[in-house]
Amino acid sequence: RINGVQRESISHEVDHVRTFADGRVIALEIEWNNKDPFFDRDLENFKRLHAEGAISVGVIVTRGSSLQDDMVQLVRRFATERGLESSDDLGSLGLTPTPRQKADVARRMRAGGATFADAWSLSFVKDKYGAATTHWRKLEDRVHRGVGNPCPLLLIGLPSSIVTFDEHLDVGAIAEGEEEQEILAEPIQPLPPPAQP
Secondary structure: OEOOEOOOOOOOOOOEEEEOOOOOEEEEEEEOOOEOHHHHHHHHHHHHHHHOOOOOEEEEEEEOHHHHHHHHHHHHHHHHHOOOOOHHHHHOOOOOOOHHHHHHHHHHHHHHOOOHHHHHHHHHHHHHOOOOEOOHHHHHHHHHOOOOOOOOEEEEEEOHHHOOOOOOOOHHHHHHOOOOOOOOOOOOOOOOOOOOO
16 A cells, blocks of 8 residues: 555565655655665666556665765774673673674684774674675666666665764654754655656
């Protein structure tokens, strides 16, 4: 269903769909950490839905190039600032490394004399955010090949500059929807009418 209207989908349910008063529909997929073939699925689904008149534009949000490139540094900073010194420390974050992951961290520490934070960040990023996961360059490759055409696309690659460490956010309040909003977003304006052929 798209906004209460029964539609047939061959592949999956789109993450977010918004219909505007003029009948135009935006479909949004967030691909943060899947295997990169998910981009093919999303783009082909957008193409199909656009051809059927079900959507006006497809939007994909993913990790940008700088975020992908800086991930090890960001995770290392996180680990260092939180004083992570062993696999046991990860438990307080709800992380339970597998025996293979623990062995990889130990190997990295022995081989180069790396700290736990250094070894764990390299291992964690390799496992969770590696080259075969969804990120900007993988999306860009597909779009340049024409995957998803002719559906209009808005592609958003989030940069590493969005990651912050010093905000002292109240995560519990955010989860409950009670975090004070400092910036009020502008309301989304309806899309202009399509150009007539």
